[in-house]
Amino acid sequence: MTLVKIDKKNWAKGLTAAADAYRLFGPVRSKDHHRFNELEKGEMPDLNMVNTRLSPKALLFPQSETMLEYSLDESRDDHHIMKAVPKDDSPRAVIGIRPCDAKSTLLVKLNFDTPDVKDPYWLSAYEATTFIGMACDTPLSTCFCTTAGCGPYHEEGLDMLVMDQDDAYLAKILTEKGKTFADAAGWKATSDDTAAFDAGKTEAEGRIVSAIKTDNLADTDLLELHGAHFWDDVAFACLNCGTCTFSCPTCWCFDIQDEVHGKSGVRQKNWDSCMFPIFTVHTTGHNPRDTKTQRVRQRFMHKLKYFVDKYEAGIMCVGCGRCVRQCPVNIDIRRVCEQMNSFKPADACTAQG
Amino acid sequence: MFGYTEKMRDIAGRLLKECDVEMVIGFRKGTLPMMNEPCFVTTPEDVQSLIWDSNCGINLANYLTNRKEKIAVFAKGCDSRNIVTHIIENKIKRDQVHIIGVPCTGMIDKRKITGMVAGEIMAVVETETTIKVKTVHSETLLNKTDVLQQNCMLCGHRNPVVHDELVADPVDEQTDVDRYADIRKIETMGSEEKWLFFEDLLSPCIRCYACRNACPLCYCPTCFVDEAKPQWLGKGQDPTDVRTFHFLRAYHCAGRCTDCGACERACPVGINMRLLTRKLEKDCQDQFGWEAGLSPDQRPALDVYKANDPEAFIK
Numbered sequence: 001m002t003l004v005k006i007d008k009k010n011w012a013k014g015l016t017a018a019a020d021a022y023r024l025f026g027p028v029r030s031k032d033h034h035r036f037n038e039l040e041k042g043e044m045p046d047l048n049m050v051n052t053r054l055s056p057k058a059l060l061f062p063q064s065e066t067m068l069e070y071s072l073d074e075s076r077d078d079h080h081i082m083k084a085v086p087k088d089d090s091p092r093a094v095i096g097i098r099p100c101d102a103k104s105t106l107l108v109k110l111n112f113d114t115p116d117v118k119d120p121y122w123l124s125a126y127e128a129t130t131f132i133g134m135a136c137d138t139p140l141s142t143c144f145c146t147t148a149g150c151g152p153y154h155e156e157g158l159d160m161l162v163m164d165q166d167d168a169y170l171a172k173i174l175t176e177k178g179k180t181f182a183d184a185a186g187w188k189a190t191s192d193d194t195a196a197f198d199a200g201k202t203e204a205e206g207r208i209v210s211a212i213k214t215d216n217l218a219d220t221d222l223l224e225l226h227g228a229h230f231w232d233d234v235a236f237a238c239l240n241c242g243t244c245t246f247s248c249p250t251c252w253c254f255d256i257q258d259e260v261h262g263k264s265g266v267r268q269k270n271w272d273s274c275m276f277p278i279f280t281v282h283t284t285g286h287n288p289r290d291t292k293t294q295r296v297r298q299r300f301m302h303k304l305k306y307f308v309d310k311y312e313a314g315i316m317c318v319g320c321g322r323c324v325r326q327c328p329v330n331i332d333i334r335r336v337c338e339q340m341n342s343f344k345p346a347d348a349c350t351a352q353g
Numbered sequence: 354m355f356g357y358t359e360k361m362r363d364i365a366g367r368l369l370k371e372c373d374v375e376m377v378i379g380f381r382k383g384t385l386p387m388m389n390e391p392c393f394v395t396t397p398e399d400v401q402s403l404i405w406d407s408n409c410g411i412n413l414a415n416y417l418t419n420r421k422e423k424i425a426v427f428a429k430g431c432d433s434r435n436i437v438t439h440i441i442e443n444k445i446k447r448d449q450v451h452i453i454g455v456p457c458t459g460m461i462d463k464r465k466i467t468g469m470v471a472g473e474i475m476a477v478v479e480t481e482t483t484i485k486v487k488t489v490h491s492e493t494l495l496n497k498t499d500v501l502q503q504n505c506m507l508c509g510h511r512n513p514v515v516h517d518e519l520v521a522d523p524v525d526e527q528t529d530v531d532r533y534a535d536i537r538k539i540e541t542m543g544s545e546e547k548w549l550f551f552e553d554l555l556s557p558c559i560r561c562y563a564c565r566n567a568c569p570l571c572y573c574p575t576c577f578v579d580e581a582k583p584q585w586l587g588k589g590q591d592p593t594d595v596r597t598f599h600f601l602r603a604y605h606c607a608g609r610c611t612d613c614g615a616c617e618r619a620c621p622v623g624i625n626m627r628l629l630t631r632k633l634e635k636d637c638q639d640q641f642g643w644e645a646g647l648s649p650d651q652r653p654a655l656d657v658y659k660a661n662d663p664e665a666f667i668k
Contacts, residue, residue, distance in 0.1 A: 032464075237411075240566055241619065242561035242563075270588050273561075
């Protein structure tokens, strides 16, 4: 691990130099919110943001991604043959990603990069990407990263972590990818001020005011929790819209669709949501998750129980708080997690009479 | 409206205790400033969780249908008009629902208020006429009338049009409200300008369908966007598909929409899709003198044929 000090005067210069070797992505302001965009030549990421409205997961996992294309024109020799579409997997760097979002990339990787099955679309984008994180010194009151296996200075998933030091940035180079980027940017002035990093971390963690408890989730019986008495109450307000899943950095579900216009077609991968009734409809018409309560329970059980049991990598949540802030009816994962974590199976017996 | 909460708990407690209803649908306090959560209570002990303030903008008529219980529901003017629409459309029987009318002075616009102050809002305290917004560093006092949701600013039916009892005396209705100034402005645009306007309006859409799902009118067992055979529109982010969803949805609400504002309020990306539904509302008004949800005894304009229906617009 190397520490590099970057004079703020050299920040833009460094990014401009790095842009020769990387496509750069970063947060930019758009009307009343921030979003991750590809930066135009000379454009700088706006690091004066708390976090983006939607998570940066779309950089690796676009909401709608064309995988294959084909022609239905039988006069062509290649009709009805699926062909890969060209994909730009040249090196890219995401500047200013928050540590929570970077950690979420590793959780999503558990799904897209398994020993048996690999998603080539996600994986090639992931491998092409260098993550330059911006430490989070001004978290929101809805941030609960420190109790969701993460934190404002968390390093997992990052290649470089940058902290703001008034007139300079202090950057911690965490991986080979991070070092290559620092070289491309010409950031070479090493520093030994690890104390500043540690102090910044402690201070920022102190600003996280929201917390969840997850200590009982793994040990609670799955079926008992599934049958818990509180699900109807939790689910009542839910509209079954896709806001929580679409804004979540760790939700990875997608649907594959063919779109045909005239004689040409594409096969696309689109975000899907377990909140949508058609998510689980079988071709017979049967829907194993036909009710709102079943769908809401699925979302929370997946994040806070099935994932915990399956991967032993904590919960499938990094505490970014997007779903908390954006849910139109204020269903709050912190509250649901509290109910799940404090659940005693005896309650279920009483409820079931 | 400020101070309704105690009265509401009394009413809900009485209805449950006397077994007049099996459940009461209302709001409980949210976990964030300017947010409340729709909820139900089934026992007199639980009524203490019920609250009412200027953050109850979600339309509770949306929670009434496809239930077996006898239900009591708190209904603002707009909610009551949607209950009327449900009754007309056979979604609920009048005797299944006990309507507790809530004379309403409007709901506050969270997005607007968030844009008016710098920094994260930590608390919002309201009185009858003011909204005090506290951030970590500052306190801002706003007039409630300046920060209402736009649909509430334009509202002509603050008092429930149908109810079994009222939480309080009726409030004064707003008069001299010009409901369609912004719609007229769009009507005067040329095609190209309109195209750009709608392109910009709908471009942030992520197709989460919060607008559709927050709407009491959208109750089709399978929405046209979810149909697979035939598949009416693509499921990706193609702008044509996104626009088709919004325009068709609006047309499905023609002559039915009460402008409760739940769609716009629910939208996570701040799209004012009410511009579409209000244009159709204006057309219904202009063409048929029709306003949705005012009486269960009157068939909606688009539901009946009359020999003297206007036809000048047919070209």
